Amino acid sequence: MNILVIDDHPNLVSITAMALRALGCRTFTACTTVAATQLLEQEEIDGIFLDVNLGAESGMDFLSQLMVRTIRPPVIMFTAQAKDEVAGEALRRGALGCLIKPFNLQDLSEQMNRLEEHRRDRSAG
Amino acid sequence: MRIIRVSLVDLPEFVVETARTAAHEVFPGAEIVEITADELMRREAGPGLELLVLAESLSVSLTPIIQAVDEAGLPRWAAIILGGTLSELADTVPPEEWQHRPLARAFRSALLQHELLCENLRLRGDLRTVARRFSHDLITPVGCINTSACVLRIMPPEETQSVAAIIQNIEDSSTEISRLIERVSFVLRASADPGVPVEFEMGEVVAAVLKELQPDIRKAGAVLLLPSSWPRTRGVPKSLQVIWWNLLSNALKYGGSSVRIQLAWRSEDGWLRFSVSDNGAGVLPAMRLGLFRPFDQLHVGHTAGLGLAIVQRLIALQGGRCGYENMPEGGAGFYFFLPTSVS
CATH class of the missing domain: 3.40.50.2300 (Response regulator)
Structure with missing residues (x-):
């Protein structure tokens, strides 16, 4: 699967991408929404990991923008906040799931399974 | 006074x-x-x-x-x-x-x-900031170390480049955590015990900060313009060191390539006004309002950084104030006032 990782923290982007590659994904990374939008236009992206807090930008707002695009890859939100605070909002805005920082390979793998299932459902539908 | x-x-x-x-x-x-x-x-x-x-x-x-x-x-x-x-x-x-x-x-x-x-209200705000923002800002580098350890565990040792990148990531994240803890602890300690203002040579404080930042100055290829002399000032030298460090680090970080950074001071209506300006892109109008968001307000929203909040608090503790101005020829200008009370 082609996965896009969006976070304003370069170290987190880099290690998450590395972990996803270890799980067999092809990864693309972006630290801003502008860079992410460009990648979405250039590459065929199957799933997105998006941080809620993108420094000066809001990941939640970007999620809403993603949800009105013609091609809408499923989105898993990253957050460092207690799950209840943001998960509900993220799901309301169309995210497929939420991943709480800090996360390990097992957590990432579970979210990847979700993305796979979603892709299968979509293909079947 | x-x-x-x-x-x-x-x-x-x-x-x-x-x-x-x-x-x-x-x-x-x-x-x-x-x-x-x-x-x-x-x-x-x-x-x-x-x-x-x-x-x-x-x-x-x-x-x-x-x-x-x-x-x-x-x-x-x-x-x-x-x-x-x-x-x-x-x-x-x-x-x-x-x-x-x-x-x-x-x-x-x-x-x-x-x-x-x-x-x-300030103390309650500080507690909220520490509980939410500080812990939030710590979780990302902690998460990096955690995930790095997981990836290292499954990474074949012969993939030396990847292993080196992961180790570098762990080192960077550890540095980030240490720096964050150090800065926030300093602000909290200074707020609880602001220290006794003394008379000191501002030039010596600035020189110490410039020495500390030498590697970053070299890396950025920055040109620094300094005044020919500095005034004797009354304040808390350790806090002033942190203030200059933050303002100069920001100029180095956001001033763009080949940045020119000007440090200046002047007397103004019974105050000493110190400034750091650069020739970078400046701060967008939409971002200016929240630049000096007080430390105790950082728990609301997520956009403000810690650096200028720390500057604001340390200046306020010394009876001063700080602000931002656009430079006439472009670039960002940050200034702070300290009361003049040196005989």
Whole structure:
């Protein structure tokens, strides 16, 4: 699967991408929404990991923008906040799931399974 | 020395002199001004503490005046109402107590209450910031280390480049955590115990910071323009070191490539004004308003960084103030004022 990782923290982007590659994904990374939008236009992206807090930008707002695009890859939100605070909002805005920082390979793998299932459902539908 | 201003707002003529005497007695050296409510609301906030003495019979509503807040969201001033009706807005002094001794006691009590309230709000804000923002900012580098360890565990050792990148990631994240803990601890310690201001050579503090930042200055290819001399200043040198470090680091970080950074100072209306400006892109208008978001307000939203909040707090603890200006030829300019009190 082609996965896009969006976070304003370069170290987190880099290690998450590395972990996803270890799980067999092809990864693309972006630290801003502008860079992410460009990648979405250039590459065929199957799933997105998006941080809620993108420094000066809001990941939640970007999620809403993603949800009105013609091609809408499923989105898993990253957050460092207690799950209840943001998960509900993220799901309301169309995210497929939420991943709480800090996360390990097992957590990432579970979210990847979700993305796979979603892709299968979509293909079947 | 604390700067105190007592504003007598639309007071009846016959009580003005008594109020003046009372204010002089309880706050010797305070600036005492007569002002209308309209003028008061138009006036810019000054440094130091302010006590409003208001007439109950003001032609305008007392509520927006008394409940005004400063840019940090704290009550802008202490207030006392001269009038016979009890109010929830502020303590009142009934007409039979409009003599200088009872008024003096009421003024002192109102200012003390105001200071305690502001301190309480600041402390609560600090706790909220530490609970939310600080912990939030820590979780990302902690997460990096955690995920790095997981990836290392499954990474074949022969993939030396990847292993090196992961180790670098762990090192960077550890540095980030240490720096964050150090900075936030410094602010909290300084807030709890601001330190005794001493007279010192500002040039020596700046030189120490520049030495510390030499690797970053070289890396950025930055050109620094310094004044020919620095003034002797009164303040807390350790805090000033952190302030200069933050302002210079920002200029190096956001000033763009081949940045020119100018450090300057001048005397201005009894203050010493210090500044750091660069020739970078400057700060977008939409971002300027929240630049110096106080540390105790950082728990609201996520956009503000810690650096300028730390600068704001450390300057305020020394009785100064700070701000931002666009440079005429482009670039960002950050400045701070410290009271002049060196003989």
